[in-house]
Each structure stands twice: as structure tokens, then as C-alpha cells.
Amino acid sequence: MKGKVMEESTLRIPKFVLPPVGHLSYIMLSEKHQYFVRKVKTVMELKVEIAKQHQCSKNSVDIIDECSYVPHLNQMSVECLSFPIAVVLHEENRSATDLPSAMHSVITADPDITNPNEEDTRIKMSCGHAITPENLFQYVSIQILQFKSDIYCFETNCGKTWEVGEIVKNSMMNKYEACFYKQRLKLNKRHKDPSCKNCPTCGVLCKRYSAKSPMVRCNNCSKFKGINFVFCWFCLDAWTFDHNCGDGHLNPTQASQVQEILNNCEKITVQYSNVPNVPSLRLCPNCMLLIEHAEQCKEVLCVSCKTSFCFICLSVKPSHGKLACGGYNTPCNVAPIQKLSSLILN
Template identity: 35%
Template sequence: MKNMMFQQLSSSRIHTLTENPLSVSECKKKFAAKLGTQHYYIEVVNLEDGIIYENEREIQGLSTPLQIMVGNPDRKIPSYLVTTEPDMIMQDEDDEEPRLKMSCGHAITPYNLFGYMKSTLMCDVKSAVCCPTTDCNAEWDMREIAKKADMTEDERIFFERKISFNLVNQDNNSTSECPSCGHFCQRQQDVLRIRCIICTKKNGGAFDFCWNCKAPWFTDHKCSNKELEAFQRILNDAPLKKIDMSEIEGVPSKRMCPNCRYLIEHLQACKTMQCTKCKTVFCFSCLKVAVNGRLPCGNYNQKCTVARVQNVFEAQ
């Protein structure tokens, strides 16, 4: 069996492992040990297609050397950028986490800035990152985001490529993201049954999904509860993680917004989450919604209970 090779986006050096992990999650732990960092700051990516691979994804079928993006474990703010104004996402004047001002005048922490940017580009597949403050919507330049979120060179390379990729594909009505791997798939004429060539190659058998509802394709498929069933499988299969800043363990890494039910993935840092669709602020662990900008379960760095995996078939 050949040794596994991997390469940081910002480096020409190719590293080699003498063992062959089976999943992305296992790879990240091995890569982290090799690079002297922690595994939750590493992502296995596909720069060309703008994909960050899920932890449970099998390595078999991925091109080598594997491309990795190493993140920043300690995002700092230059002293001249520090402000005491409340974070535009958390809206808590008593929050002690350092904040900075964006060019539009609104404040945010570097961790929230990075998380919001990543969610906008990866989950919403937008081609621009705009201020989430009501009635602002100012577009932020990627160079400003990279500087103020204290992004690594790996992160800068990947997300600058991703924003260009989204721009090219945003108005393309003949492509759609595969619900399993995130690869963009081409639609043939007006058929609803779409085949992902990446998942088909990986699984050794055809993987088809519905163009409309993104549910896996079955004979006599109808866009009804199949969509909800696929959504529920995503929630059920989401890996459990530790929210580091609150030291809360066993939290599902994917949740529905408790207000609009939009699917959200926790990326890093604290438990406070703002839905990029409806702007509701809530706790990713206990799922309680913020009241007047404050979480009922305590500050961003305080422990709270872990709510069970959500059920999409339950009424709100």
C-alpha cells in the first residue's frame, strides 16, 4: 500500500505518512501531529472545486497529495482596531471578547467574522460577504476580511478561490451542488434525476439525487417527505464535537435554526450562532434563542446543556 501524501495550500512541500487513515477525521489527527498543531484547526479541501470535506468522508477516491488548509488557533486584533461597541452578531455590550470595527462601522470579533464569512461562502454559496446588520448590508472586501479575521495564508488562498468559484456558478441554472459531497453537478436538459460522478466513483455504484429537493433519487421519487427524510439523515449522521470556548462536549455539529429551520454547521469557537438566513441568534448547544441580544444559557464561554438531535418532522 502506498504512503499517504498531503500538502498545505500555501506550501510546495509534500508531506508523507507511513500509515493510511481511512477517513478525513483520522487524516486530520495524523496531519496535526505531523505539523505540530491541533486537528480541529485543519481542513481537508479541494481547492479547484471549493470543497471542504466532511470528517466522515472516506479518503478512498480523493486525489493525492491531499490538500489541507491549516487555520489560526489564536486570531488576534491589532490594538488600533479594537472597539468597545457590541458585536453585530451577539449584540451583547457586556461581552468581554475583543472586537474590531469593519469598514462599514459595525463591530465584530475576529472569530465571528471568520465563521460568518465561512458560512456565507460554504453554506449559502454567495459570491460576496456583506454586513449582517439590519439595514446595512455593506459588502466587505476579501482583503479586509483576511486581515481583520487574522486568516492564515492557507485560509486566504482557499476562500479567495471559493468566492471566485461562487461568482462563476451563482447564475448557472444548469449546475447544482451534490447534497452528499458538495461537488457541482451538471444538469442534462430538464431532467430531475442528477448523477454525481464523484460520489458514484467513490461508492462504486450510481449516486443520483433530485434536482428540486436534493433528496437521494429512488424509483417513483416524489418531492414530498423524501426531502425531510434526507434532511433528517443529515442531522442524525452529523458527528458530535466539542465547542472549545465553552468546553461543551457531545454537541451535534449540524443543527436547524430554531426559527426558520435553515441547516447550519458549527465551524469553530463559541456556542453563539446567528442564522445567516433569518438572523436569529441562538445557542448551538442547548438551542435556546437569544433575548435582547443575550443567550438565556449564559455568555459565549459558559457551559450549558446539550439539546438532542432535532426532529424535522416535529412541529415548531
């Protein structure tokens, strides 16, 4: 679409072409060109075939899960892969001697911080410490797969952050590696976002756009699996019209998880009535949906069953009338943390 820029993680062939019979299709990260390769059984066999096409070592090929941005295991069946398959071709020679002349000024004779006996040409990072492009690439690769969103110099008493552009340039990443690295960093930052959780169906991070609603829609399931999947932010169950987080359908493990959420939630002060030490999460007294307090008023409305109740004392508002504990700014007694077992029995 003219004027619209798609993220690299969502790049797809504009018009998907089915591969010939007996073949698989794949694309390189950062590219839209579609390749075809003889159909094989495992990821390892697929790497071998792709390496033949591009005249490189099979160890230079990674098959990538575009949802979680991790390389697939060699023994994995290709039947489990999404199509077209995403591929990264790695640099086979990452020597600083091959740097463009404009970067020769960063070459240094200082010892490598990973190995003082390293003989390969080193590059001086912005913090002043030296490392070879290959050692830098290997270090960064480990860090991003451990969900690090900031990469630091690990020399003793340094700890300075290395910027993305500096890492890409000094580790001599090609365009495929740089695409993978940047997308993985974005994913790592989202993992730290308290408004994101993993979809219980596909595992992709999903964002909760409103603290007033526990309903979360997985765009990945909708786009690539053809299903409109909505789940509960708190218990991660599939959302239904009359969904609740604590009725008898929960198995002991799920019930224990819901109770743990209640037990460990933070305490807040409900502003208008100025009542402190109120649990920030409550189960709806009627349908047992987990609700997070997001307003200044003590009266809340359950989005599932439409029951109004006091978040402080848990008294339920009658269909026609007011809360028995008083108006929005009237203090009342704080009800203790709810016990799921007693609510189910009642």
C-alpha cells in the same frame, strides 16, 4: 511554464512523487510542497496524523475537496480522496490583541454585532460596526458554504458589503485560509453564472462557451480522471454522436425534467420576422435535441442531426428547397410548447 500563472485551485506538484508504501501524500492550499503521512482509514484519522506533524490540534485541520471547495466529512474514507490530498491548517488563536501595530487603529470598544456581551477585543469594520476576528471568521465561513458570493454586514439597517481584503485581514486569516476563502468565493460567483452547470459525473462547475451548441466539456474529468467527458447542457446526459434529449432511452424522471424545461422556458420575440411569444427552447423535430434560440433568424440548424427547421412554427426544411412557412423575415404561426410524450409516440 515561464510567464504562465496557474490558479490556486489547480496547483499541483510539478512532478508528482508517489508516497512511500503505507503512506499518503498531501499538500497545503497555496503551497506546492508535498508531505507524507502514515496511511489511515478515515478523514478524522488523517486529521490526527497531520496535526501531529504540525504540532497543532486536530480541530485546526480541514481536508478539502478541491473541486467543490468544501471540507470532507470526518467519517469519509481516505480511499475516496483525490491525491495529493488538499489540506487547510486553521489559526488556533484569532485574537485582535495579536494584531500588528499598524492595525491597532481599527481596535474598538464598541459592542460586537454578534454578541453585545463579547469581551474579546473587537475590530471596527469599514461600515462602522464592530466584531471580533473569531466571530468574523465563523460568520464568513458559514456564508461562503451557503454559496454567498458577497459578504454583508448583518447589523440591522446596515447591509454594507465587506470587501475580500478587509475580511481576510480583519479575521486574521492565514495564507491557507485566505486561499480557501478566495477560491470558494470564485466558485460561488460561478454558481450564479447562467452559462455554468455542474458536471453530472464529478460535480464541478462547467462553462457553456456557445449558446449555439448544447455540448459541454468537463475539463476536470479530462484533467484529473483521464477521460474526455462531454455532456448535454439541457438533459445532462453524456454526449454521443447522435445524441438527443427526448428519445425512448429516458426514464420517467428524466422525461419529466425535459418536459419541465420546455414548459417553463421564457418566451422571446424572433427578431427578423418580428413574431412574439415564441418558446425560447424547442426539441429538434427529427432527433429531439433541446435547442435554445440564439439567432435573430427563425431558421435554425440542429447541431446533432443537421436538420433545418423553423423555430416558430416547427416546419422542417426539405433537403433541397426552402421552408414552407416562408423566408427568414416572414411571420408564421407560433407552434405550441412541444409535448415529449407525443413526439416519442410519433
